[in-house]
Amino acid sequence: MCSELTREAALRIAVIGGGPGGLYFAALAKRQDPGHEVTVWERNAAGDTFGFGVVLSDETLGGIEEADPELYTELAAGFARWDDIDVHLPDGRVFTSGGHGFAATSRRRLLDTLQARCRALGVDLRFRTEAPPAAELARTHDLVVAADGVRSRTRTAGAEVYRPTLDTRRCRYIWLGTDLVFDAFQFHVLRTEHGVMQLHGYPYSADGSTVIVEMREDVWRRAGLDLLDEQQSIAACEKLFADALGGHALRGNDSRWIAFATVRNAVWHDGTTVLLGDAAHTAHFSIGSGTKLAMEDALALAASLPGAASVSEALTAYETERRPVVESTQRAAQASLEWFENLDQYLEQPGWQFAFNLLTRSRRITYDNLRLRDPGYVAALETEFAGPGAPTGTPPMFTPFRLRGLTLRNRVVVSPMDMYSAEDGLPNDFHLVHLGARALGGAGLVMTEMVCVAPEARITLGCTGLWSDEQQAAWGRIVDFVHGSSGAAIGLQLGHAGRKGATRLMWEGMDDPLDQADAWPVVAPSPLAYRPGLGQVPSELTPARLGELREQFAAAARRGAAAGFDLLELHCAHGYLLSSFLSPLTNHRTDAYGGSLEARLRWPLEVFDAMREVWPEDRPMTVRVSATDWAAGGNEVDDAVAIAAAFTAHGADAIDVSTGQVVSDERPAYGRSYQTPFADAIRNRVRVPVVAVGAVSSWDDVNSLILAGRADLVALGRPHLYDPAWTLHAAAEQEWSGPGVDWPLPYRAGSRRPQTGRKQ
Known part of the structure; x- marks a missing residue:
């Protein structure tokens, strides 16, 4: 035809x-x-x-x-x-x-x-x-x-x-x-x-x-x-x-x-x-x-x-x-x-929260959308969530949150983001301005990038570290600025690159190996390269070397406490060293540190325990995990729940829930808020506070996640690169000037939209 x-x-x-x-x-x-x-x-x-x-x-x-x-x-x-x-x-x-x-x-x-x-x-x-x-x-x-x-x-x-x-x-x-x-x-x-x-x-x-x-x-x-x-x-x-x-x-x-x-x-x-x-x-x-x-x-x-x-x-x-x-x-x-399918995990929520969770389950109906449909209903939810004494109409994201002795002014976190801008592991003025600007921008918690526990623990030559007195002093300067000039708390994330180390700066080629003259030997639980055929095959860590690395983490934690950080996070995600112990795709060991999930958890828990022992009792510790490997045979949500439960039993105050980057052939299911269901599952099955991350960009989504009980804190990365004052602007767009947000005095004149003809 x-x-x-x-x-x-x-x-x-x-x-x-x-x-x-x-x-x-x-x-x-x-x-x-x-x-x-x-x-x-x-x-x-x-x-x-x-x-x-x-x-x-x-x-x-x-x-x-x-x-x-x-x-x-x-x-x-x-x-x-x-x-x-x-x-x-x-x-x-x-x-x-x-x-x-x-x-x-x-x-x-x-x-x-x-x-x-x-x-x-x-x-x-x-x-x-x-x-x-x-x-x-x-x-x-x-x-x-x-x-x-x-x-x-x-x-x-x-x-x-x-x-x-x-x-x-x-x-x-x-x-x-x-x-x-x-x-x-x-x-x-x-x-x-x-x-x-x-x-x-x-x-x-x-x-x-x-x-x-x-x-x-x-x-x-x-x-x-x-x-x-x-x-x-x-x-x-x-x-x-x-x-x-x-x-x-x-x-x-x-x-x-x-x-x-x-x-x-x-x-x-x-x-x-x-x-x-x-x-x-x-x-x-x-x-x-x-x-x-x-x-x-x-x-x-x-x-x-x-x-x-x-x-x-x-x-x-x-x-x-x-x-x-x-x-x-x-x-x-x-x-x-x-x-x-997972409805039963929400039945312990307060009834009003369960109902809101159900209504917003598909993410098509959100907090702000529901407020337009039924303002009285949402106003009642806000009052329930904020609790007695809170001002009427407090957006969920601007309610405080407590972890041990630390109370955050709001629920917004500046996600850890590698800046690749250090020399010899030393944070400099760039890091001061980067973290300081976001603290001034209204977030409740500002996180450092992954700070490496030794020179050979770095991802790139531009990564920061905390293995020397000079680095401790430089970090202390940044912490003092955040504490002295903003109402934000500042958290330290510690990690080790493992088999993903000795690579070029991100803008020179993500995960591309350094030239041999500049590279250092990389290590891992098993001798498996991150990108087979490209870069180094890591050395398998011996039990003795694992003990030395554990002490490096503890030493960096001591320095972080001395520098004045409010919170300490152990990086067990994204295919770095501790993450590669947790995944069956990267841990092929046959000793006490490989095999079952319980065995794969053994060394990461030892590291966590060593850090918790030297970290001040009143300051919280969190753990970042990859809740799925996005690859056949890898960790999935049930494994993530078990991992989170194990760290919680060892004293973790919250779990920072990310996904993937564990193997190079992963198949992520990208989309709006695509990682938040994993945080949701951990929070509501383990009953532990969680930080949700992953393609969250609007204050409406932040409010929806928190009010529904899918997350306690929400970390945003790229939105804070685009707009260091993202949280202040979110408050202004919601016409909120109450507790949980505080414009710095020098910036307060900008808290309201300028009107034509008025003297500025």
């Missing part, structure tokens, strides 16, 4: 799958050009449908209204609309947040309306008819749209091109209906002898609501639900959630217990065939619906056809535009589904 498009070109279009996405695209394409020949194949009968209600966002509805006002008018007449979300706790308390603006309709009604619209426009609908394979259709049609669902045969047949991945998750859920009409979006959390279960519910019409019952698979099996048929499962759910249902019955529709699978494809189209909706991507139901995504796909695909030089060009434009939106949705959905 000819796939060239011109202004007058009429296309032969085949749509595989008669769900909402396929039907909606068919209607849009036919409405766009009545000359198009559009055929839809659907293996089920016209009246068959699965599930009950469909939630659509205002954005989706706006797109429908613009693209096809007649269809919008028909759909809008039967929408159930509501604004509130109710969070029901196991103890019976309910927390309600308003201003959310939902709309839903029954799936049957949506399909009937779309089918009627297709028939009115002249689309050829073929129900109870198996579509020919996409490759066969492509020979007789200009465009093939594969809207054939999560088990897409088109995707399977073209797997070499589409390169799909299916991530099957750890919960089981069943999709049911009830004649109880909820007046809000419902989340019910139930504690049972088998474990935690939850109910998601929402209205979709004047006489019905959708109910989804979900739980971890191990809970599902312990409860015996894996042994029940549809009717037995319905009866069991009615009994379990009798209070939530108020005596109303549940009903099924070929309802089964399902393990959600997140579908992703490297490529969405092949020539003139394109995947749409669940065939291309899925997103967990807890942030919306697959129907919403599929209908938005249909809108975007139809919009790509006019003006394109060819069908292939149109499909490329469609994927280019649509993929970033879908991937953003999938990231939010991933955060949401993981939150529900």
